[in-house]
Amino acid sequence: GAVVSQHPSWVICKSGTSVKIECRSLDFQATTMFWYRQFPKQSLMLMATSNEGSKATYEQGVEKDKFLINHASLTLSTLTVTSAHPEDSSFYICSAGPFSYEQYFGPGTRLTVT
């Protein structure tokens, strides 16, 4: 099946700094990628839809100036958490798919803000 990778798998940063998370589709091209956030013992919440060559679409309640998304190519989307705070600590997961309606998930990135 299709493979989606994320980097880094775990990052610890200090409050006030920015962190960039990468999501790559390894064996297919994706014009659309999705970013989710998962809190412990909870389901995935869609944060935004990343569109190659255009602006991302954010879900209601997600601050677009805080969670910057750049879909630079057909195989790479990045999520930058700007001026991170402890409440941003979470598990961030991306997904992409080579076919309509079928998504493959990355392994996730655990962000810890101290």
Place this chain on the structure above:
Amino acid sequence: AQSVSQHNHHVILSEAASLELGCNYSYGGTVNLFWYVQYPGQHLQLLLKYFSGDPLVKGIKGFEAEFIKSKFSFNLRKPSVQWSDTAEYFCAVNGNNAGNMLTFGGGTRLMVKP
């Protein structure tokens, strides 16, 4: 807007017991339905999916799900669970007007006792 509900938040079973996890969705149009599994410490994996055709869908590891359109349901079943099935299970829906966007249910945490 599409929504998904999973009624069982935690399920504990003994090995060889039968499993059925409920999933109901709300959407007015045609839907694609998915079950994902997240094993401890691992990323989401697709168990099975329904796009069209036979409403009884067979997936990996002996799982199956039945789409009942009149009940807006897509319950997951397995005749005989194993300890290795201990995981969290997520139902997801994609409406035909939602692009590739998935909406997830709250998840069901399954524990299988050896």
